[in-house]
Amino acid sequence: MIIYVQNRAFPLKTFVTSAKPRDKVARVRAQLLHILYELGKDDHLFRLRFKGQILRDAFTLEDYAISDNAVLTMVPVGKSQEMLMEIRSVSSSDLSLDIHGQPADVKNALEAEVKTFDRREAMVVNFKALLNVHLLFVFLSMLTVHWYSVFWLFLCWVLGIWFVPTYSRIGGFVGNTSHLKIQFCIGVLVLSVTCLAVTLYFCISGWIFVATGGCSNWVEEGRCSHNKIFTAAFFTVHALALILTIVMGVFMLRNFRIDVGDLIERFLVQERNIEQVMAMARNGKIKEKRAAAYDLAAMAASSEDNKFRIVAEGGLDVLTTMMLSRDELTQEHSVEALAELLTIPTIQDTFVESGGVRTLSAVLHSHVPRVMQEAAFALYTIVADSEENKYSVVDDHGLDDLVHAAHEGTILCQRAVASIFLELIFNAEIRAQIASRNTPAQALVHLCKTNDPETLRFALQSLEVLAIESADLICSQEELLLLLLDLPFRTMDEKLFLLAGKILLYFAENRETCEQLLSYPQARDTLDIFAKTHDAILQKVTVKIIFCCLEYPDLKAKAKFVGLDEVLEYIREHAADKDTWDMAEQSLQLYKSQEDLSGLPTLSTLEKLNKMEAKSGRLVGSQSSLGSNIKKDPI
Template sequence: MIIYVESKAFPHRTFVVVVNQNDKIARIRARMLHKLFEIGYPDHQFRLRFKGQFLRDAFTIRDYEIIDNSVIKMISISKKVNSVSDLQSIAGSSTVNLDLNANETTDVKAPLYKEIKAFTTREKLLKDFNGLLYMHFLTTCLTLMTIYYYSFLWTFPVFIFAVLFRPQYTRVGGYVGNNTHLRFIFCIAYFVAALGTLGAAIYMSAVSWMTVVNHGCKDWEFVAECSHKNVFSAIFFAMQSLLLLLSAIVVGALFFSFRLEIGDYIEEFLVQERDIEMVMRAARNGRLKDKRTAAYELAAMAASGDDNKFRIVAEGGLEVLLALAMSTDENTQEHAVEALDELITIPSIQDNFVEMGGVKALTALLHSENSRIMQEAANAIYGIVSESDEHKSAVVMDHGLDDLAHAAYQGTIACQRTVASIFLDLAFNRDIRIQITSRNIPAQALIHLCRSNDVETQRYALQTLELLAIESSDMICAQENLLEVLLELPMNTMDEKLYLLAGKILLYYAENRPTCELLMDHTMLKESLGMFARTKDPMLQKVVAKIIFFMLEPKDLRVIARRLKLDRVLEYMMDNAADREVWDMADQGLQVMNSKDDHTPIPALPSLSTLEKLNKMGAKDSFGSRASLRSDQGSSSSSSDDVKKGLK
């Protein structure tokens, strides 16, 4: 796949990089380092960013969902420690010296130059091999002048094979030609052929020399078995043997050289295990630049494997990272929270983190003006609430719900999606659900999330509100602005799953007399119910029928329902009923609405009380899997289906 790399440092140049989806980000950085070296900027320091998120070396292209023809930004890093751009953008790139010790530096230029030297050697070996082929052609022709002239029959095909299938390579241009993809096969085939030809040449040279030596060439007379032709053959095949041996050695060296690809040494360097003690020392006692770099290093190490996570914790990494997370430097904060987010994926580490009060620091970071810090903090909090129900109470302590509400208003789309999912996970806990329903701020934040343009955010927020409605319908009915959001939902989205969630929440407004009147006063009521009915979802059609039945129960509201012509919604449902039960409910509703006797009783409809709904939902731990929102863009939640099943 092809990706494009752009940078403000090179405004008139777009770099093209060819990679695979399983390549690490370090591989892209390595290719860029080579390109920068070629244009004369070997000291240019940079980081890569995609969709507002800095990319870490240990992760793969697939992890960040980078697709073909994507554009990645190359963010330059100033080398001037005291410059403003350094303080704002250095962000701890692994290409920056750690400055942990005056004599101990980490420089990616070392593996870069090592690769360049290896590729230069490969180019020279191919040039040497081409020179040997010219000599091979000459010896092939000269075989016709020896006593073993028929050796031409195997030396010439070997020469032709080498000429036609030899790979071509330059350090700047890379591989060229139609057969370069067969370079390993060529090396093996030519090596075997060269050894076979070498064996034949050694044999013929030995036989020729034995013949000459046995004759003795007395008085240097070149006659009989000591003829000029015999002597020439002995010398010629000895020289040819040496030539073939050199060719085989060069091809063997090329075989191992071809195994090295651009970025092998650099990637190994960038994702190698750092000296944790050294990094910790810099994080505790280093200067601003050292702490920033150490935070990045810790995030990269934590992401590279569980062993590194335990090593970091063993060195007191949780305390250090919490201190860095509360730093005044935004870049240090961002990478420290990234590292914490990775560490707390291990249950035992998460337990220690919660016990030491780390959740309070994360919720405080939800007030950061830096959107990336807010997003990373939300991701870390989600990891806590989704992995362990025991730790959910730690999130809502010390104004945690208010902090989440702030992030719901001020966060990016991705952050809002994460916050909505956090609220949903918290609502699965009955004690926390009661706590949320006792306050207005979380409900208002959820209503704000329902207005999001992101479908997943809306789904999580509506699911949470439905759980809260089951716990306290009065709290939901007190949210008049939610009524407007629910009725306008069909005008803003085509997602039928959202329709079902909105319809079931509207049931609570219809059940309550004061809010039922507000519902019937809304100008969008008939149109919204009609769009719900058109989905032909049997569950949603039943919800629409129940809403209308609740409006028909009070005799004075029945008159209003007739004036609103809600009978047309029921008629449509009869004509397009998804199942028999829907048809029966619509038919019963029409009979009541068309009856001239306002005292006609409302048919008994199946309805669950709040207690019964909670019992049907089951225990607070009985819900299904939780969604993972660790990527920058988030992902759809499998819990949405689980919640929906539990609430039907």
């Protein structure tokens, strides 16, 4: 697949590389190092980023869901005129890095690869010259006693000249047969060995005849002739040329098996000693701590064994301290390393007991978007895996921190925060605590403005569950009503329609907010879209919303003015099931009747519905019949 790489240090250039899904990020970095070498910028330090996430060398492109024609960003490792030290995924065991260029081992590997490809270019050129020599042997073979050998020698030459690859170090292999380079070398060896066997037979037999057939004095007499002598000499020289061809074929086969990055990749993904990295994290200078933080994140992601080893070396306390560093990269990778460690439940418990959640939550106020994002991911890991640990997230000012991240975070950060709220709201005690405050609900409303469908789904699910705890809290969010009515014009996801419809039902059950609902121009169009989904539950919700609008004479008049009867008629004509048809039919009867349900102020909406349904002996259904069966979805 083709991958495009942009670099803000080279604004007028877009680098193009090719890779396989199972290739490691280190392989792509190696290809880019070769491109930079040709530009004379091989000392340029960089990392790769995709969709806001730094790519680690030890992971494959598949791990990051990088597909064909993806665009990566080559981020120079530099800040304020200071060249930062190279940060490598699970990188070299050599702790001393040259901040003025690539690490010594990587640079040596790059130079070794360049020399290898220079030799390859020279070998291909020399082999093509050798093929021209073999063409000369084809013509000369017609002058020998074994003139018929011209046929197979010519065939071998034609195959060689047709399939021989063309290569340059800058351009790589080109031509229609370049993908058969390994097969070409094997074919050259097979044909050359076969021809050599025949040639040696002709050579030996020829010299035996010359030595024993009366040609010892090199005088043409009897069966001895110049043609016989020429034949023996010709096949001798030809045998030497074939041996040279076989030797070159072997060297080319070995050389062709080396791809760009084979030598460099080994140094980019070498494992470092955890004890040494921890020592750098504790006692190193700013640059050393920066590299140690990245290495710890990469090691933690590589295996569970590394996670426990890092914790055993006191990594939780060290990373918690490094999270508060003023250096942005150190802070970012420390949080990332913690997020990886916290995927293990036992490590989570240790981290929570040590009070690290408070620090992690405070990091949500970081002015660096990526730091805030990684902190949100780490907090989600805590609340998703343990019911007990949820309380540690909302302690002190945890909810305020989440509210801040909901307003200021990136798209991925907002998605994580929405997921955290959903996990917390499913806990009855925490839900009551959230419902007692207005800011968390406002944060969820703000998340409903996003164009990210996952964030929107999590936020709507949270608001629906929160409405069960406090319908008044939800109805007080005036901005939410407009967002819900506008939802069908932003997305075509019917699952989101159902969530929005269920929340709209709470607004419809409140007289004041119901009047606001009818005052919006798009109310009728929104309900019409809900009805046309042909989803039975969503149609029932739509009917119930309209029914609530018919409770009071003034609201009923507004509903008639808006034209909600057309929505009811459509549902009746296209009902997904019989219950839906019954509900639409009864609502239409109420719509056309002069009966005023406002004379039943002490009854709930459910009781009013049941009172109307009792007249015909049918059960229409109510908000409670819909339930709020929301399944928790992980990020």
